[in-house]
Amino acid sequence: MIRITIVLLLLLSQGLHAQTTAPTHWCGTQDGKVAWLEDYQANPMAFPRSVDTLYIPVTIHLVGTSGGAGYFGLPDLLDAFCTLNRDFENASIQFYLEGGISYIPNNTYYNHNFDTGSEMMAAYNVPNTINCYISNSPGENLCGYSAYNLGVALAKNCIQPDDHTWSHELGHYLSLPHPFYGWEGYDHDYGKPAPEQINGNLVERVDGLNCNVAGDGFCDTPPDYLNYRWPCNTLGESIVLQTDPLGVKLKSDGSFIMSYSSDECSYRFSDEQIAAMQANALSDKAEFLYDQTVRYPVYAGPVVPVFPGEGDTISTFNEIPFVWEPMPEATHYIVEYSINPNFNTAVFQFMTVGNSWVSSKLVKNKTYYWRLRPYNAQHTCEAYSDIHTFTTGDQTTTAVDDLIDGLSAVHILPNPVQSGAPLGLQISSERSMELNSVLMTPGGQVVGRYQWRLERGQTRVQIDTPGLPSGMYVLKLSTADGQMVRKVLIAR
Ligand SMILES: [Zn+2]
Structure with missing residues (x-):
């Protein structure tokens, strides 16, 4: 039974393969x-x-x-x-x-x-x-x-x-239209002269006298009768010799993107x-x-990692933010990371708007390699950046749903926040309480302390972030009943 299944799978995969041929x-x-x-x-x-x-x-x-x-x-x-x-x-x-x-x-x-x-x-x-x-x-x-x-x-x-x-x-x-407009689907013996007309359309002549009413109606695209995919010679012309209605020989110009010449011939x-x-x-x-x-082309210079730092060993693994200095003119990035420096196995790939991404797919105690492909809406030609590396630890960061008793929701908006812009917190509490908050770097350096009085229901508070360099920060919230932490990304 197992053997039959394998044969079937082979047949199926061959069938699928056949469908993907050109x-x-x-x-x-x-x-x-x-x-x-x-x-x-x-x-x-x-x-x-x-x-x-x-x-x-x-x-x-x-x-x-x-x-x-x-x-x-x-x-x-x-x-x-x-x-x-x-x-x-x-x-x-x-x-x-x-x-x-x-x-x-x-x-x-x-x-x-x-x-x-x-x-x-x-x-x-x-x-x-x-x-x-x-x-x-x-x-x-x-x-x-x-x-x-x-x-x-x-x-x-x-x-x-x-x-x-x-x-x-x-x-x-x-x-x-195609430069061979009128010839689509027409079965012609190219050894013979072209007819004057095909299906009511005038056939364009080499002397060009009917060029504005025959073929595609453009006079700077010469006659072309080839309605199938054709290769070109070293001069970029068709190999097949054609004959116009007056008996004049011609070869098609393969440089036109609107012709049926092969991809290596056409460019204009x-x-x-x-x-x-x-x-x-x-x-x-x-x-x-x-x-x-x-929109200007993206400057794809070397990546300046903000977090994790180059070669860093970080203590956690379950929710790792990637943050990097923004690249000039880039609005989007493809982020790739892999356990293999040549990115050929287990590559995770994401598209992100802005210069950060949080991954929850990393495993503990592994060395990872990551790189970026920056682009914007118009300029997408840039290659992948240089490669950076870091190693995960075995600790987990506080789970998102690990709330303090009495709080039913804590949202940080926006996250990431642009450097200099205020960070908003939307907190839902089941009763009135005092909430203390400390903003610190991942290394534990305190950069701000805040205290708020929450009433029952939803409260919105604001944290100003002037002068803080871009990167990842940790926001620790505590009440009389416990404490919780949230990651905050500040983007430049
Ligand atoms: Zn076409």
């Missing part, structure tokens, strides 16, 4: 040439252009299985977003991560199709941002698709650091494509441009 198709966008682009191309001068970089919000939806597995990893997301913004740098368009990451555990959406994908987008879309859904499969054998003014779906194995799928789909979302948008995307953002998506804050 999609054989590329883009499933079905919008063709959107009405907005028809209007734009009829009179581009009537549309706005920008001299400044446009900042466009993107909402990330990570789709996993119903059991909560299979999500695209956070470091992978930062890498993919880095590639996306690099691809759009020359277009003077930059994307930023709006809000927190949305996690959607749903088997139907994990491997969806156009119908279930539309249903998912209708259910989860955040208005006035570009909603991007990263799942296992956005349609059989597809890397991704864009649904104009609805959302963008991406396969997690098509947005690796060297892939341009995300950029391609956002190009569609900002109105761009044309000037006319850029002008169209900017005009699209400024007119059709003007309400998306509500935050044009300029």
Whole structure:
């Protein structure tokens, strides 16, 4: 019976493996040439252009299985977003991560199709941002698709650091068709000349005379008839020779992100494509441009640990705060710690806003290694920091629910508190009593003493923290009936 189970598991794991091989198709966008682009191309001068970089919000939806597995990893997301913004740098368009990451555990959406994908987008879309859904499969054998003014779906194995799928789909979302527009799904013998028209669409000629009405309607993207994933030669051109309707030979330009050339060939948008995307953002998506804050790249220098200090042995293990000096321009961090200095086993990984994190997952008497990956909403290219280490002890800190008799709740808000800002305590007591409080460093140095009179019910009190350096502090509270401690983090 056990042996049968193992065979079944092997078969199952092979089946799962087969599903994760690279999609054989590329883009499933079905919008063709959107009405907005028809209007734009009829009179581009009537549309706005920008001299400044446009900042466009993107909402990330990570789709996993119903059991909560299979999500695209956070470091992978930062890498993919880095590639996306690099691809759009020359277009003077930059994307930023709006809000927190949305996690959607749903088997139907994990491997969806156009119908279930539309249903998912209708259910989860955040208005006035570009909603991007990263799942296992956005349609059989597809890397991704864009649904104009609805959302963008991406396969997690098509947005690796060297892939341009995300950029391609956002190009569609900002109105761009394929340069081979009209040829999608058309079965052609490339040894023969192209027809004059395909499905009512004019075929673009090498002489360029019909370039503004044929193909994608842009004259600086030359004719391209290749509607399947194709490799390029050392000059970045297609290897397949094509023939235009007048009998002139051509090779496709593989540098265009909107073509079907392989990822290693493509890297750019044309000037006319850029002008169209900017005009699209400024007119059709003007309400998306509500935050044009300029964000600067993160300075990823060495980490300055505040707690635990480098090489420290600390006495406790069960609730350890990690605190570090903030890195310039970083608003978020991925925190990783491991018992292995090369981070290949038992890696715990968290995303945190601000320069601290409290872990309750450490074990006693172990040496740990930790590192950070700093980022902000727009700049996600920074690598991991240098590595720091500390050793846990075998003592436990006071459990959170270890309250003094007569107190029913003690909340410290905010925690961490910004240096210089007051620390608030919200205390619920069952009777009136005197409460004494001492704020000290982990080493026991007293930095403040306070005394309050509590009445029955809820009391809010405040502790000023002027001039206290950032770090972890211990707040000891005592009444006639006992005492308790709470950790307080002061962030810079
Ligand atoms: Zn496409």
